[in-house]
Amino acid sequence: xxxxxxxxxxxxxxxxxxxxxxxxxxxxxxxxxxxxxxxxxxxxxxxxxxxxxxxxxxxxxxxxxxxxxxxxxxxxxxxxxxxxxxxxxxxxxxxxxxxxxxxxxxxxxxxxxxxxxxxxxxxxxxxxxxxxxxxxxxxxxxxxxxxxxxxxxxxxxxxxxxxxxxxxxxxxxxxxxxxxxxxxxxxxxxxxxxxxxxxxxxxxxxxxxxxxxxxxxxxxxxxxxxxxxxxxxxxxxxxxxxxxxxxxxxxxxxxxxxxxxxxxxxxxxxxxxxxxxxxxxxxxxxxxxxxxxxxxxxxxxxxxxxxxxxxxxxxxxxxxxxxxxxxxxxxxxxxxxxxxxxxxxxxxxxxxxxxxxxxxxxxxxxxxxxxxxxxxxxxxxxxxxxxxx
Amino acid sequence: xxxxxxxxxxxxxxxxxxxxxxxxxxxxxxxxxxxxxxxxxxxxxxxxxxxxxxxxxxxxxxxxxxxxxxxxxxxxxxxxxxxxxxxxxxxxxxxxxxxxxxxxxxxxxxxxxxxxxxxxxxxxxxxxxxxxxxxxxxxxxxxxxxxxxxxxxxxxxxxxxxxxxxxxxxxxxxxxxxxxxxxxxxxxxxxxxxxxxxxxxxxxxxxxxxxxxxxxxxxxxxxxxxxxxxxxxxxxxxxxxxxxxxxxxxxxxxxxxxxxxxxxxxxxxxxxxxxxxxxxxxxxxxxxxxxxx
Numbered sequence: 001x002x003x004x005x006x007x008x009x010x011x012x013x014x015x016x017x018x019x020x021x022x023x024x025x026x027x028x029x030x031x032x033x034x035x036x037x038x039x040x041x042x043x044x045x046x047x048x049x050x051x052x053x054x055x056x057x058x059x060x061x062x063x064x065x066x067x068x069x070x071x072x073x074x075x076x077x078x079x080x081x082x083x084x085x086x087x088x089x090x091x092x093x094x095x096x097x098x099x100x101x102x103x104x105x106x107x108x109x110x111x112x113x114x115x116x117x118x119x120x121x122x123x124x125x126x127x128x129x130x131x132x133x134x135x136x137x138x139x140x141x142x143x144x145x146x147x148x149x150x151x152x153x154x155x156x157x158x159x160x161x162x163x164x165x166x167x168x169x170x171x172x173x174x175x176x177x178x179x180x181x182x183x184x185x186x187x188x189x190x191x192x193x194x195x196x197x198x199x200x201x202x203x204x205x206x207x208x209x210x211x212x213x214x215x216x217x218x219x220x221x222x223x224x225x226x227x228x229x230x231x232x233x234x235x236x237x238x239x240x241x242x243x244x245x246x247x248x249x250x251x252x253x254x255x256x257x258x259x260x261x262x263x264x265x266x267x268x269x270x271x272x273x274x275x276x277x278x279x280x281x282x283x284x285x286x287x288x289x290x291x292x293x294x295x296x297x298x299x300x301x302x303x304x305x306x307x308x309x310x311x312x313x314x315x316x317x318x319x320x321x322x323x324x325x326x327x328x329x330x331x332x333x334x335x336x337x338x339x340x341x342x343x344x345x346x347x348x349x350x351x352x353x354x355x356x357x358x359x360x361x362x363x364x365x366x367x368x369x370x371x372x373x374x375x376x377x378x379x380x381x382x383x384x385x386x387x388x389x
Numbered sequence: 390x391x392x393x394x395x396x397x398x399x400x401x402x403x404x405x406x407x408x409x410x411x412x413x414x415x416x417x418x419x420x421x422x423x424x425x426x427x428x429x430x431x432x433x434x435x436x437x438x439x440x441x442x443x444x445x446x447x448x449x450x451x452x453x454x455x456x457x458x459x460x461x462x463x464x465x466x467x468x469x470x471x472x473x474x475x476x477x478x479x480x481x482x483x484x485x486x487x488x489x490x491x492x493x494x495x496x497x498x499x500x501x502x503x504x505x506x507x508x509x510x511x512x513x514x515x516x517x518x519x520x521x522x523x524x525x526x527x528x529x530x531x532x533x534x535x536x537x538x539x540x541x542x543x544x545x546x547x548x549x550x551x552x553x554x555x556x557x558x559x560x561x562x563x564x565x566x567x568x569x570x571x572x573x574x575x576x577x578x579x580x581x582x583x584x585x586x587x588x589x590x591x592x593x594x595x596x597x598x599x600x601x602x603x604x605x606x607x608x609x610x611x612x613x614x615x616x617x618x619x620x621x622x623x624x625x626x627x628x629x630x631x632x633x634x635x636x637x638x639x640x641x642x643x644x645x646x647x648x649x650x651x652x653x654x655x656x657x658x659x660x661x662x663x664x665x666x667x668x669x670x671x672x673x674x675x676x677x678x679x680x681x682x
Contacts, residue, residue: 061588061589062589081588082585082589089589093582095582095585095586097583097586099604108592109590112590112593158590
């Protein structure tokens with residue numbers, strides 16, 4: 001087994017160039033360029049069928065790309081079969097070998113590469129994932145969380161250049177998933193291997209990854225740090241898929257200093273000029289989508305409308321629905337001509353009059369508004385079923 | 390609801406059941422019926438079990454018989470003569486050896502070929518796949534006597550000498566379908582990700598097959614092999630048509646039944662039954678111990 005790429009300490013970078021995959025007439029992944037820096041935690045985020053798993057499998061070698069190349073740590077591996085790539089995968093269903101015990105499952109990769117004394121390494125690895133006493137059990141005797149840890153140990157013991165994780169936490173319940181997210185992040189920081197994580201859970205991607213690539217319909221919609229993606233979405237899909245966004249269709253009526261002046265439903269709104277990078281028609285007479293995150297909006301009863309700070313954007317509306325969820329209350333506001341808007345209010349000093357039916361004024365600091373291209377559907381990314389999210 | 394409240398409840402019109410009243414004497418048939426109802430599953434289970442093993446018990450009991458005359462159909466008195474001399478009847482052990490030999494080779498041949506066919510059918514899409522899938526069932530569905538006669542015709546026309554080889558070829562053929570069915574079910578239910586995981590963990594295609602695919606398919610292959618052995622060992626109809634002058638154990642039993650049934654036949658039958666039971670018990674004990682550790 002000398003033909004495998006030489007193992008090196010730490011991770012290697014992944015370079016995808018013009019990589020694509022088509023099945024007959026269906027294009028799973030459109031030509032894609034992606035560079036994943038060494039030792040980073042990278043997430044491919046998207047709904048099912050967006051091409052994220054196919055991309056991952058092309059890196060692993062389990063799927064041949066239709067076009068393009070895959071390079072690991074500077075070496076072109078496009079033509080290498082999976083067993084010659086120094087990459088390991090944690091599969092969605094774990095794919096533990098049912099006929100082998102935990103020890104042999106973890107030792108599998110080492111044995112195939114001809115390592116003679118595996119005992120010490122396997123025991124250390126099992127200790128790292130806190131499964132030392134389970135070594136002689138069979139996979140089916142373990143709980144879901146334990147099986148998941150075995151799958152991680154089985155991959156990590158080979159010290160791969162890149163560890164690929166295919167929705168590894170999808171089968172776990174919420175509490176365990178949160179715990180494993182922190183655990184995986186800790187392991188990644190500790191071993192310094194490049195992690196490429198595929199998930200449909202936006203919260204999971206944001207908690208764990210340094211960089212997130214949001215995929216939709218076989219294309220990467222946007223790539224960046226989680227906070228950056230959340231604050232400055234480039235498309236309506238990203239704005240809606242990562243958290244919730246209120247997108248208001250508006251017409252640009254003029255310029256006012258650092259702001260564009262917009263008219264929506266008869267009200268004038270202000271949008272910072274520097275946050276219009278994703279809206280090509282952001283000039284007088286053009287149309288834009290003005291976006292605001294629900295937690296950045298505030299709600300005030302119509303009687304106290306004069307208490308709205310000077311310079312804030314404001315919209316009149318009526319509370320349609322209010323759901324109390326502990327830390328906050330989530331309101332649905334009927335903003336007349338602008339449709340329904342979501343507002344999340346912290347439960348600090350609640351005005352008792354803010355109940356369904358009450359007339360209110362929505363207001364927010366214009367700096368929290370972002371502009372998007374009005375040519376796209378404001379509903380993209382909203383109707384996806386969030387399986388198990 | 391309001392209407393029913395104004396009406397006196399119907400249930401009250403009946404005299405209330407007295408909890409302190411001594412239980413009414415139940416008649417014997419009714420008591421038996423109650424017992425039957427409570428233990429119906431157990432009774433049905435025991436009945437079925439008895440139905441299944443009663444013939445074996447009879448064979449076992451009559452293996453200790455000392456019959457008057459040539460037919461071992463009536464109990465006379467206890468004796469261990471047959472057990473101390475199982476090969477005491479001419480040609481019996483020779484035919485037994487031949488049957489075992491054929492069964493072993495037929496099992497090996499059918500298992501090897503059948504496993505390959507099963508993998509091909511379960512894994513690959515090829516032009517004749519669906520027709521092969523149907524044809525494989527044919528030997529199981531076709532009346533044995535038809536197959537026996539047509540095989541005999543075939544061998545005759547091809548000028549092949551009847552004997553060991555014709556029997557073996559026939560046995561491998563009808564065992565094949567059972568192996569294919571058993572192995573295919575196992576391979577189909579196997580998660581394809583397991584093999585991908587093996588490849589991902591540096592196992593070459595050959596290593597993947599030997600270390601992952603084969604061990605996981607093993608129970609199906611073993612089931613197919615056991616079935617083949619049992620089917621080949623006791624096949625009579627097809628063998629009888631294609632044996633020529635060769636005599637297998639089932640043929641020997643059939644032949645001797647015309648002229649008298651030596652007790653040794655019961656001995657061999659009982660021994661086979663006990664060996665099979667022993668195999669099952671050992672297998673289950675081993676499985677239980679593995680589970681416990």
